[in-house]
Amino acid sequence: MTSQTTVEKERASQDSPSPTPAGGLRGHPWFSLFTVAVGVMMVALDGTIVAIANPAIQKDLGASLADVQWITNGYLLALAVALITAGKLGDRFGHRQTFLIGVTGFAAASGAIGLSQSISLVIAFRVLQGLFGALLMPAALGLLRATFPAEKLNMAIGIWGMVIGASTAGGPIIGGLLVEHVSWQSVFFVNVPVGVLALALGLVILKDHRAQNAPRSFDILGILLLSGAMFSLIWAIIKAGEKWGWADGRTWAWLAASAVLFAAFAFWQTRVSEPLVPLGLFRSVPLSAGTVLMVLMAFAFMGGLFFVTFYLQGVHGLSPVDSGLRLLPLTAMMIVSSPVAGALITKFGPRVPLVGGMVLTAVAMFGMSRLTTDTGTLTMSIWFALLGLGLAPVMVGATEVIVGNAPLELSGVAGGLQQAAMQVGGSLGTAVLGAVMSSKVSSDFAGNWKEAGIPVPPDPRLEAAAEFGAVPPEVAKAPGMTPEIAGRISDVIHDTFVSGMGLAFTVAGVVAVLAAVVALFTKRGQNADAAAGGAHI
Template structure:
């Protein structure tokens, strides 16, 4: 109850630390550079590992479920720990948690590269996710505390540019490393980057702590929220992976998550120093920003999941070529992120956010026109439009969430922003995966029959249609002719394209809903209060 009263006070002015810094330590733009190097390492790791998965599977003899958990274990740890990690930064200082996160992430990356079993790889990926959770909200907390309000949007714009470029550049870097070095190098590369980020952080970063930051920990709140998040993400992942959405276990974990969230809300409403003061959500713009981040990640990550299979399966491109085909997405995010920051500073976040989600919806609906014969120009156009739409949302939603939170809760707000993105991505991948699977199951038999293939489909071909990939061993099957292989390949590709089209349709509708939610956003109250802050 005490915390809710605090939330309702008049907006705070930026803390005095935002005045121009002398020397290296605490300099705003150098702080941004040091933070960006660390964030780049974590963002790159989100997509670079996907390219390495086939090589890991072959080298360690892993099953499909094992390979999925290389990603899912990381995602689960990251999503569960982000808000608690933000609280740690608010309590002990964002510089300390950032440096610990950098060091732990680099060490766990090296441990993965040295692992000789799939169980060790998954274990250290979970550890990697926990350290990544320490790092990400601390980065936002450092930017919030270092930059004056009128420069914060531009700083977050560059920060978003680094995340966007690293995320989209992952497949290119991963493809080059896997093809020319080894899958282990995908993880070893984090060691020198981590050492650089650690050295920069020790020299440049300045510790910032709000005077009224919480001094105790809501242990029960941490346990309840962690349990709720774990149950939610676990249920989503397993539903898309093996159980299905109608399975008893799926509903058990989803209902358990709902119960734990309700108990968490009741507890937080009465806790003396709650983990997440619920008064934060009385801010409609902050709540809208969280929902917007979930919906954006749902559409983006869910849609991008199928794009990679389209490029490598249907178009039969190599990992490196697939990454290069995504360059328009990367390039547009690099160019438009700082521009988005400038526009948000001048006009506020609402118009750029609505425009960004409209562009995202246009890109998703536009990708419905892709066919197995679509050329580079067609894919590049829609990837560029997608990058143009995502940039202002990544920047603007972050500013809305962090900017509308009290300064002493900037770490919690940063954790909320990142957790919303991870949950949205998990939902998008799982839900759109289920949509794809259902569409393939309903159309594959009819497409097979329509193709006039006399023999029934071999086991596994329907699953191949979910990925758009024709099994390599099919060409060597007894009695297989070039005409027969071409007919089967067409059935697999056509069925995949139909399922992908439905998935893009759902993602487009979600993006339209997100555009409506964006209408509820506005500039952070603290940013408005600091309009006359110090100049850099």
């Protein structure tokens, strides 16, 4: 018993970062947190700010709908495919170097997008943005894991989650202001000074931490197999939601290819001397549960939130800026709750906050399933605030469970795993809930049209418009159209959209309940436990 305790203490001392001398900038935990937060803010902001710029890009460059979709999809594919490999690069060559390269490349790619004169160049540089963002995000978590003592890691991750939440939710507001008052190019140019600031801070403040048993070789075949598997999975999800549908044979062919490549990757990891992702990581039930929880949380949150912007802009007729302002209760609660969640998780462990957070998220989703065409701002704000309150402990706790239960020398891989789980969950949520929405609209539109007593047959183009909740402006200009009939058509489109959105939010709520059950299997990171145990001696 004594020897086991000694081994655990030795491991904790190896995995815990060494204290930084008082007064020193290099490697100072809180200055390091501020530095990585600046870089992470740039990437998180870009995830939502670009959506506001897409219509202006389409108009200015004469892009097709498919082109505009690939402004987002190209970035998403590159990010999802490269995250775990990028985390391994940080473990092998140092998270400081990886972070600085990621910041520099992301800012440079952003500037190149702003200078692009064709849609093909915009898409190409968005792919580069995704690759450099993949370098930056796991490196940021790896730096926090290596810099902060275990007993303060939750608080650091809480502030890190606050920055991501605030940046993600603030994207539509900032993007709307920039597009309306400057240009769509400014949405990308704004990353350049932020990137320069993050690079300057990183050169002065960040310290390169290397675990004693950091990997020395690189698993090239593992990288190829995992990248192919992730590409096939995300490609199938994107194309199913965009064009093919879930019944199409091509969707299932790509999903089957993904399953085969994942199986081949898992087999190879048991044969190679230094695997890309040691499968022994998943012997940790809390780490596996944290990964699944992150997928389910992102499914419910990103998939559900996808419809909120269409609801606010299409049904309520708000501008992009006003839509972003309506989401301020969500942003504010995430900003306030994330550090608090970190403190609670440090004191009580992650299980209760994670379960409670997912229960609150489920309640918010079920509440939003009851939104109507004339729901007031106060009611919406209550559900948005409750959603932010529920998400904060999950963002913080699931991240700590994944990163905290991994050895220090694999903190980059764990950070990449956390981010990849979030990307896969968000993609699945958007695609699956989009399919649920589309199916509900198809089943309800004709009946709603007939019930409204509109004296012309239903137009398939208007049914397609009902999937986005927006009434096409040409409706009012159609020959023989009266204000009364135009009003009825508008009501049908809005009612049908809200009905489909309600079903999508109900499904998201069920997924959130399932996530609450998964959260029961989480626990504090092993190294945090060791530190906490030492603190009581």
